[in-house]
Amino acid sequence: MRSIGAALNDLGLEMCWTHRTTDALAVIVSDASLAALLVAWETPGTENLLTAVRSRFHRLPVFLMPSDGQDLPLWVYEVIHGYVFPMEDTPTFIAGRIAHAAEEYADRLLPPFFGALYRLEDKHRYSWHTPAHAGGVAFLKSPVGRVFFDFYGERLLRTDLSISVPELGSPLDHTGPIGEAERNAARVFGADRTFFVLNGSSTANRIAGHHAIARGDAVVVDRNCHKSVQHALTITGACPVYLVPERNGLGLAGPIRPSALDAATLSQRIESHPLATGDPTYGVITNSTYDGLCYDAVRVGELLGPVVPRLHFDEAWFAYARFNPLYARRYGMAIDERTMPGGDRPTVFATQSTHKLLAALSQASMLHVRSAERAPVDYSRLNETYNMHASTSPLYPMMASLDVAAAMMDGPSGAFLTGEAIAEAIRFRQAMTRLASRIREDGRRPEWFFEVWQPPSVLDPSTGQTVAFADADPALLATEPRCWALEPEASWHGFGGLAEGYCLLDPIKVTIVCPGADAVDGTTEWGIPARIVAAYLTRRGIVVEKTGDHTLLVLFSMGITKGKWGTLIDALTDFKQAFDADLPLQEVLPGFGPPATTLRRFCEQVHTVIRDSGAATLLDEVFTNLPEPVVAPSECHQALIRSGTERVPLSDLPDRIIATSIAVTPPGIPMLMPGEDTGPGDGPIMTYLRTLEAFDLAFPDLATEIHGAHRDAQGRYQIEVMTR
Numbered sequence: 001m002r003s004i005g006a007a008l009n010d011l012g013l014e015m016c017w018t019h020r021t022t023d024a025l026a027v028i029v030s031d032a033s034l035a036a037l038l039v040a041w042e043t044p045g046t047e048n049l050l051t052a053v054r055s056r057f058h059r060l061p062v063f064l065m066p067s068d069g070q071d072l073p074l075w076v077y078e079v080i081h082g083y084v085f086p087m088e089d090t091p092t093f094i095a096g097r098i099a100h101a102a103e104e105y106a107d108r109l110l111p112p113f114f115g116a117l118y119r120l121e122d123k124h125r126y127s128w129h130t131p132a133h134a135g136g137v138a139f140l141k142s143p144v145g146r147v148f149f150d151f152y153g154e155r156l157l158r159t160d161l162s163i164s165v166p167e168l169g170s171p172l173d174h175t176g177p178i179g180e181a182e183r184n185a186a187r188v189f190g191a192d193r194t195f196f197v198l199n200g201s202s203t204a205n206r207i208a209g210h211h212a213i214a215r216g217d218a219v220v221v222d223r224n225c226h227k228s229v230q231h232a233l234t235i236t237g238a239c240p241v242y243l244v245p246e247r248n249g250l251g252l253a254g255p256i257r258p259s260a261l262d263a264a265t266l267s268q269r270i271e272s273h274p275l276a277t278g279d280p281t282y283g284v285i286t287n288s289t290y291d292g293l294c295y296d297a298v299r300v301g302e303l304l305g306p307v308v309p310r311l312h313f314d315e316a317w318f319a320y321a322r323f324n325p326l327y328a329r330r331y332g333m334a335i336d337e338r339t340m341p342g343g344d345r346p347t348v349f350a351t352q353s354t355h356k357l358l359a360a361l362s363q364a365s366m367l368h369v370r371s372a373e374r375a376p377v378d379y380s381r382l383n384e385t386y387n388m389h390a391s392t393s394p395l396y397p398m399m400a401s402l403d404v405a406a407a408m409m410d411g412p413s414g415a416f417l418t419g420e421a422i423a424e425a426i427r428f429r430q431a432m433t434r435l436a437s438r439i440r441e442d443g444r445r446p447e448w449f450f451e452v453w454q455p456p457s458v459l460d461p462s463t464g465q466t467v468a469f470a471d472a473d474p475a476l477l478a479t480e481p482r483c484w485a486l487e488p489e490a491s492w493h494g495f496g497g498l499a500e501g502y503c504l505l506d507p508i509k510v511t512i513v514c515p516g517a518d519a520v521d522g523t524t525e526w527g528i529p530a531r532i533v534a535a536y537l538t539r540r541g542i543v544v545e546k547t548g549d550h551t552l553l554v555l556f557s558m559g560i561t562k563g564k565w566g567t568l569i570d571a572l573t574d575f576k577q578a579f580d581a582d583l584p585l586q587e588v589l590p591g592f593g594p595p596a597t598t599l600r601r602f603c604e605q606v607h608t609v610i611r612d613s614g615a616a617t618l619l620d621e622v623f624t625n626l627p628e629p630v631v632a633p634s635e636c637h638q639a640l641i642r643s644g645t646e647r648v649p650l651s652d653l654p655d656r657i658i659a660t661s662i663a664v665t666p667p668g669i670p671m672l673m674p675g676e677d678t679g680p681g682d683g684p685i686m687t688y689l690r691t692l693e694a695f696d697l698a699f700p701d702l703a704t705e706i707h708g709a710h711r712d713a714q715g716r717y718q719i720e721v722m723t724r
Contacts, residue, residue, distance in 0.1 A: 034060060050080075223245060248493065258502055273629070280308050291511060296501060333370055360401040425508045427474065433469055460472070514530045516529065532599075582601075636660070649718060
């Protein structure tokens with residue numbers, strides 16, 4: 001065996017020796033650079049090793065050294081690549097067999113487009129085409145360019161190529177390796193066709209809408225939509241009819257009630273709409289929501305299908321759903337001939353920001369399509385729309401990252417990688433819950449701590465017993481969807497009107513709840529504003545995804561480790577200690593907030609303003625009781641570009657027609673859409689905007705980021721409205 005190892009070293013392969021099963025399992029789970037495995041069958045734990053390989057790798061060559069005359073289980077033959085009998089061949093020959101298999105495995109690893117780009121880079125050809133930096137050479141002619149070159153490295157710049165390179169195919173015609181990569185991604189993600197989209201799912205949303213919506217069409221739209229959906233409505237001249245999601249006391253947007261999606265309710269809503277006419281041609285649902293609520297997509301298709309022939313799921317944050325059984329039926333491409341047979345099945349579009357929670361470069365996204373007979377997709381015509389939004393100078397490393405992201409999800413690795421992320425999120429959730437319990441039981445510290453928004457207990461179907469979430473078997477939580485279902489009228493989630501199994505909380509999207517708010521009752525008497533906690537975490541090098549009044553959202557992507565979430569728990573614990581000790585604010589957050597106060601007093605001051613303003617109630621009213629639509633979004637945009645709008649302060653805003661969307665970001669969900677009336681000065685919209693403005697003026701370090709609200713020199717809001 002030592003001779004085989006030496007021969008492999010001569011061939012450029014490093015032998016990693018392990019002498020214990022636990023060590024071997026650790027290597028298999030953690031080391032993605034493995035190229036082959038050589039194992040003796042009689043070694044204790046070999047079956048566990050082979051099982052781990054099968055669940056982690058796709059076609060990793062495994063060579064087995066069997067005992068003479070021993071029958072192997074049938075499943076082992078499906079895992080192994082071949083046998084090695086060390087005493088029957090020379091070490092050099094055996095090493096050569098292993099190296100050849102490892103080389104073939106490495107070649108098969110590369111998906112179509114990345115493989116072509118990888119091989120092309122090795123040809124060292126002169127470039128006579130764009131981009132002008134010519135593989136990075138131009139950067140070397142300037143001092144600052146040299147810094148840029150050294151920072152990113154030559155290989156990235158050498159693979160930044162022109163669309164005119166024939167070996168790579170065309171991203172506009174979907175030919176060559178690029179076309180192969182898109183077809184491979186369609187297979188992996190379960191679509192009929194997949195389009196690689198740069199500039200994020202914002203562009204993918206605009207492509208889907210621009211293709212499927214004609215001018216004047218009535219479109220059923222989730223009000224909890226990204227602003228890019230509204231852009232598609234503006235481009236097409238559609239008339240949106242909004243579906244209103246639930247809201248809870250924490251300010252989180254919930255699902256749309258199933259009763260709001262049935263045919264009779266939708267027909268009534270369209271008939272009573274002041275602008276919409278005719279049957280809707282398109283529907284848009286956000287899935288999962290920014291806060292991690294995902295629908296039974298098949299059920300949504302069954303409800304909307306009889307009315308809406310084309311259904312678009314904005315799955316910007318949900319690209320991984322197909323690859324773990326926990327999310328069965330909960331993604332757009334799950335709607336197919338098998339799950340929804342019959343003539344009511346709609347054509348389905350799914351737009352995914354691949355870069356958000358899979359491994360891809362920023363802006364790398366995909367548009368998946370599954371056509372149905374009711375509204376068949378002509379892909380050549382769809383491609384005409386695609387080309388209207390696609391660049392003729394794409395960044396090929398970004399496209400390669402899409403190809404690699406699909407390959408990473410292919411085969412057993414998809415379930416393995418998503419399972420790892422789910423497992424880490426569950427460990428964090430349980431650790432937070434246990435720590436909160438220990439603090440309450442200790443008696444020597446103030447009892448408060450940060451909570452996690454999740455079911456307080458779960459049902460174990462194998463025993464029929466209900467157990468506390470912190471005590472539940474992590475394997476149960478990682479595999480049983482019912483543990484995460486929003487049961488109808490359950491108080492922990494605070495949403496009403498749900499049906500059994502209709503909506504699920506995604507475990508990898510973790511909402512941390514600061515003291516001061518409750519899912520049912522809203523803002524409580526005392527509390528700690530989340531924006532102050534977020535500012536503290538930022539000083540500690542921890543950046544959360546989204547901050548509400550009393551909630552923090554953290555995402556457990558495939559890149560999250562125990563070290564990362566352990567550091568987050570430590571930082572939250574340190575914040576508690578600083579708060580309980582009433583340390584000076586400038587000691588905890590130097591340069592932040594008023595100079596002569598303490599952390600506790602500052603938190604109390606900010607929370608009192610939030611509580612007394614009734615912000616939680618106003619937020620619910622603004623997003624539940626929608627403003628009256630007066631003109632279509634496209635008319636507002638025409639007025640905007642032809643000087644038919646003006647910018648006014650809040651004092652002049654009542655009873656005006658909004659010209660651009662007003663969206664609190666993150667997550668960028670509009671509270672006012674173009675063409676809607678702001679309502680009276682004492683209405684919920686105006687009251688809420690004045691509340692936000694007053695808060696920003698009082699606490700500029702905690703100011704809200706609002707797209708569409710421009711600030712003047714004094715920090716007061718200026719809003720674009722239609723000219724009277």
